[in-house]
Amino acid sequence: MQFRRLIRPAALVTATSLTVGAHAVSHYDTARVIDVTPVYKTVRYALPVEECEPRTVRLPEYRAPGTAQIVGAVVGGAIGNAVGNKKRNKQVGAAVGAVLGASIANDIARSSRGDSRVRYGTRNVCETFTEYRDEDRLLGYDVRYEYAGQTYTARMKRHPGDEIRVRVTPID
DSSP, X not given: OHHHHHHXXXXXXXXXXXXXXXXXXXXXXXXXXXXXXXXXXXXXXXXXXXXXXXXXXXXXXXXXXTHHHHHHHHHHHHHXXXXXXXXXXXHHHHHHHHHHHHHHHHHHHHHHHOSOOOEEEEEEEEEEEEEEEXXXXXXXXXXXXXXXXXXXXXXXXXXXXXXXXXXXXXXX
């Protein structure tokens, strides 16, 4: 209730200064500051946070390049083609030789890397989550000041100190 009572004189001075017009000459004076109260507003904001930790994970299956199978198929096909006497026998021999050569090459490639196809290893696994934080932000200062025996209030962006400058317009 007191806050409204203190605002009315300031509003009255402002309203009368607007109606007086060109007859009155306004000037600036200083007023004594009685009280200053900072005004804060709590603001919530989101902050993405990434956390990483080492974990044992299944690694992608290792696949040997197909070069061994291709070379095996070509060599097997050539041998099969050389074995047969007639054209039909050469074609069948080449096809069987190619399949056999590819199969042998595949077995050799598999044995060179071991039979276990599943491998595990340690990798950094990262997860991102949202963390919410509250922060108090300064809006300004509620200032009570005294001028000519009257008490007024105003909200200011900066701390005023012990005195503030006020505009005074005389009332006719």
